[in-house]
Amino acid sequence: MPPVSKHIFKLFLSTLLITSCVDKKREVDISGINLELKISRLDLELFANDESMQTKIPKLSKQYGEFFARYTEDMLNLGAVGDPALAGAYKQFVYDADISKVAENVSNEYEDFSMESLSLTNAFKRYKVLFPNRIVPEIVTIISGFTYKIAATEKTLGIGLDMYLGENYSYYGSVQFPAYRKMTMERKNIASDALTGWITTEFLKPDSSNAMIDEIIYEGKILYLLDQMLPLVNDEIKIGYSIQQLKWCADNEMAMWGHFVNEKLLFSQIKGDYFKYVNDGPFTPGFDRASPSRTGNWLGWQIVRRYMETNPTISATELMNNRDAQGILNTSNYKPKK
Numbered sequence: 001m002p003p004v005s006k007h008i009f010k011l012f013l014s015t016l017l018i019t020s021c022v023d024k025k026r027e028v029d030i031s032g033i034n035l036e037l038k039i040s041r042l043d044l045e046l047f048a049n050d051e052s053m054q055t056k057i058p059k060l061s062k063q064y065g066e067f068f069a070r071y072t073e074d075m076l077n078l079g080a081v082g083d084p085a086l087a088g089a090y091k092q093f094v095y096d097a098d099i100s101k102v103a104e105n106v107s108n109e110y111e112d113f114s115m116e117s118l119s120l121t122n123a124f125k126r127y128k129v130l131f132p133n134r135i136v137p138e139i140v141t142i143i144s145g146f147t148y149k150i151a152a153t154e155k156t157l158g159i160g161l162d163m164y165l166g167e168n169y170s171y172y173g174s175v176q177f178p179a180y181r182k183m184t185m186e187r188k189n190i191a192s193d194a195l196t197g198w199i200t201t202e203f204l205k206p207d208s209s210n211a212m213i214d215e216i217i218y219e220g221k222i223l224y225l226l227d228q229m230l231p232l233v234n235d236e237i238k239i240g241y242s243i244q245q246l247k248w249c250a251d252n253e254m255a256m257w258g259h260f261v262n263e264k265l266l267f268s269q270i271k272g273d274y275f276k277y278v279n280d281g282p283f284t285p286g287f288d289r290a291s292p293s294r295t296g297n298w299l300g301w302q303i304v305r306r307y308m309e310t311n312p313t314i315s316a317t318e319l320m321n322n323r324d325a326q327g328i329l330n331t332s333n334y335k336p337k338k
Contacts, residue, residue, distance in 0.1 A: 026308065028228055030125040037121040039113070039139040040064075042071075043161055047094055047103040047143065053087040067140055067156040075147055093145070102171060103143050106161045109187070113141070119191040123229040127195075130228060130316040137198060146175050149185075150197030157198050164190055180282045180293065184240045192226060192238050199225055203320045210325075212274035212296065213266045217325035219278070220300030224308060225316065239301070245292035250337070253302070256287075256295055257336040267326075299336075307332035 042064060046056070061068050061081050069081045078089040093099060110116075124136045137157040144151075144160030151158040165172075167182045177185070184193075199222050206214040226238045236246040249256070260266050265274050276285045277296035284291045292298070307328050308314060322328060 026228065026312070027231065028126040028129050030122065030129060033125040033128055035121060035125050035128060035136065037117070037124055037136065037139060039117050039120070039141070041113070041141050042068075043103065043106055043110075043141050043143045046090075047100070047107070053091045053094070057087050057090055064140065064156075067153045067158065070151070070153050071142060071158065075142075075151060076145055098171070099143065099145065102146075102162050102165075105165055105169075106143060109165060110141070110161050116187075116190050119230070120194060123191060123195055126229040127198075130225070131202075134202060139194070146171070150193050152197055152201045157194060159190060159194055178282065180280070183242060188237055189240070192230060192233055192240075195226055195229055196222060206323065206325075211267045211269045212260075212277070213329060214323075214325045215274075215278050216296040216300030217304060217328055218300070219294070219297035220302070220304035221319060223297070223301040224304045224319070227305070228316065239292075239294070239298060241292045241298075244290070248288070248290050248292065249295060249298045252288075252291070253299070254336040254338055256299060260296070260299070266329075302336075303329055303332050303334045306334045 042060070045060065072078050072081055072086070076093060078093060079086050120139060128136055135155060137152070137155055140156055140158045141161050142158050143162050146162060148158070148160045149163040150160070163185055164187050166186055172182050172185065205218050223238055230238065236243050268274055274296065278294055281293040283289050284293055284295045287295065308319065310333055311331065
């Protein structure tokens with residue numbers, strides 16, 4: 001999936017049962033928060049056979065504003081909003097045999113979106129408590145043409161429902177999505193992916209010239225915020241692993257940490273040295289093939305969890321504003337489990 005940005009669609013176990021690891025001392029109280037999360041179904045509006053494209057496209061452009069422009073121009077690459085030929089391009093897209101079939105599948109699968117609406121509403125209530133000065137986006141569901149799971153503009157968070165039709169959905173094989181990606185293209189991943197997409201555009205990643213510790217602490221912060229906003233969601237869903245992969249990390253935590261320390265990777269500023277530990281893929285090269293990818297990010301998550309447990313007065317805003325990754329590591333008193 002291409003990356004998400006707000007300016008040009010850039011984008012976002014051990015042997016026991018694994019559940020969400022939540023710091024009970026930091027449970028976010030949303031009992032006094034009133035939030036009517038606006039959720040619009042652009043996917044249904046666009047594919048409804050109710051009026052001509054010449055009439056529909058200007059209406060949708062006016063209704064969705066900047067988001068529709070980014071959706072049209074950057075995601076679907078159909079041409080510029082305002083171009084007289086755009087209605088024809090949209091007609092080709094909407095009535096394409098494969099795309100119209102996918103849209104039908106999405107409509108059937110997500111006829112009832114109430115479960116996701118409730119999960120996202122409660123998550124953004126917690127977001128509002130944690131970050132009272134930041135805006136809560138409008139949610140817009142779309143058919144992305146198998147290009148984006150999540151995309152954000154300044155005030156809108158788009159969810160590509162065609163990217164959440166299940167690991168075994170036939171079209172995913174046709175477009176050759178790798179197995180490790182298809183594993184996360186399940187309905188249960190929507191809220192976690194949506195929150196990740198929004199947070200990563202609100203709190204930008206450190207400069208690429210920074211060290212491995214900067215990158216894994218940043219990713220650990222994002223995952224920690226998911227702990228706070230999605231307290232009932234299991235850890236494997238938040239990070240996009242299988243239960244077995246999460247268990248592998250727990251079982252090999254000390255060995256992984258020892259490897260990073262002994263190989264002097266943590267403070268390396270050479271991306272090539274540590275890229276394989278933070279990049280997506282079927283597993284982490286150099287580790288057991290049963291390992292998941294992004295093992296460095298998982299360790300960053302454990303460090304940030306420990307840091308926040310050790311420093312109960314530090315707020316979520318202070319955490320995200322703290323760019324001293326080495327200081328967070330030192331203050332955390334992190335010790336990998338044997």
